[in-house]
Amino acid sequence: MNINEIAKLAGVSRATVSRYFNDGYVSAEKKEAIRQVIEQTGYEPSMQARNLRTNVTRLIGVIIPRIQSEAVNRMVAGISEILSADGYQLLLANTQNKPKEELKYLRLFRKNQVDGIIFMGTIFSKEHIKLMKELDVPIVIIAQEFDNYSCVYQDDYHAAYDAARMLAKTGSHFGYIGVTEKDKAVGQSRKKGTLDALKENGIKIAKKDICETQFRVDGGYEKTQYLLEQSPNIDTIICATDGIAAGALRYLHEKNISVPDQVQLLGFGDTELGSVVTPAITSVHFHYKTTGMESAKLLLEILQSGNDMQKKIKMGYQIIEKGSTRK
Amino acid sequence: MNINEIAKLAGVSRATVSRYFNDGYVSAEKKEAIRQVIEQTGYEPSMQARNLRTNVTRLIGVIIPRIQSEAVNRMVAGISEILSADGYQLLLANTQNKPKEELKYLRLFRKNQVDGIIFMGTIFSKEHIKLMKELDVPIVIIAQEFDNYSCVYQDDYHAAYDAARMLAKTGSHFGYIGVTEKDKAVGQSRKKGTLDALKENGIKIAKKDICETQFRVDGGYEKTQYLLEQSPNIDTIICATDGIAAGALRYLHEKNISVPDQVQLLGFGDTELGSVVTPAITSVHFHYKTTGMESAKLLLEILQSGNDMQKKIKMGYQIIEKGSTRK
């Protein structure tokens, strides 16, 4: 069943049927005739043919590092909501933190596969940058700030700064468990914000009390053990994510170290993971779902206006005090 | 840049260029010539044109109820891994538990938009069934058993049965917190398995000690309060999900009721959420990621063989004893 048959059955030309679906420049009677034929046949225009002709797919490519992360899936939920409401569909590329996969998908999306891309990158190599430049479709970077592109991201630096300043009132010997500095947002900014705040509040933190691990609960466990074994008088640990903090908490529990009395703990993300533990982990809330929604809105705006004004949207945050920190 | 220009530059016909990308029936020299031109121009074949010609999109529609669920995103991760390895892409439809959205996407996918569908349904209405029948593309149901379709699902009944039988040794007064029975897998089967096991082990559970809530941590908290207020001597609570169990645990903590000594707790899913709390929640491990992978493999099998043999794959499970249950 194609547009030709519908046209024949309705006694019109196929151009008229096409208009029926698009501009609508069709007289009332022909409209009705076409409507009836469509209803009887259950005809649906072929997306493939339309895509080829118009070069528009109404598909948005979304590249994420890992779907099994609350921050990530909250953002994806937000993206999905906006796209769906506007009649766009979401082509999901889960790269499992493999840069090669990111490149593969950027390449795949490069040529009109999609109308636009939302890219949740973590580490940007030269190859990424080169490939992104070659892209024929607009791209919005999410969760990282990145020159020359529209992006929506968290204010990681100030979030960490404010949180650390708060803890500086109740803590004196700090430990920090971060992630790779190749990740500018989570790795660099949160660490820098923390260290700057401590410095400005007259708190010294030794190099050996600053460490790095993976985005995993286990990492928090191991590094907390490491930190406390070498610096038993640490009374405050700041972790770059709630997951890491949850791991830290588990270690402290096992060693019967009371939280927050002996050691207080801070995480980032205000995730469910950090909320179900006891005590719940004081954390910085980021508006992840809204971040996703904003990135989608921004991309659609670019698509509709036809030009990328390289808007940078820095999202707000909120420190949520729970039980893991001292008053 | 299209296939014609590449052909001209390489001094071959466009059919040869097409073969270069497909069957590969091209002599070594021409192959090399084409390779060079492609490299220089960065040419990529248009998916749109190919799709129109072949009626194949290499797109798989995946319909899920909610991305913000560990069970769901583990399954999606598995699906994604297999599809990606086989050169398929994942068109994600997040329905937010709205049946209307499910219908919308089934309709959208109906006509050749995608090569196949993986449908993670929870509640199947008559309209769902009607629409699914009309589908021109193969469909695999995931996480639910469903007549007349290929499906991959958990053995919820026996998982619950075995877990409850185990707890019957150490518990005597049971409470059950489930979810809507409209969800056959999580709502019905887990409940029935639990109740059957208790009955067969001579344990009576009062109707009032069986309740129902949402798929949320809060629900576990509220219902545990409700259960213990009306039946203070409950010593075992079985929850249909780890999230619900985490909520239960929080309530018990707040009331200083010791877990597992006074009340033991069981969840389902063996999620991270259930692992970070103290004590960690004894739970039934389902191979969610593998489930996702299996569903994708099954769909690809159907796609390649060209016929849907309506295979039913029931996945295994494993009870993981952690700290929330008595020995």
Place this chain on the structure above:
DNA sequence: CTGTTAGCGCATTCAC
């Protein structure tokens, strides 16, 4: 192994 030919189903001129 290779080139020629003929569409896939649609949207969009351009006349009328």
Place this chain on the structure above:
DNA sequence: GTGAATGCGCTAACAG
């Protein structure tokens, strides 16, 4: 307002 004609970029016979 409408229809005839054209081509989007590609693959798949077919003949050589």
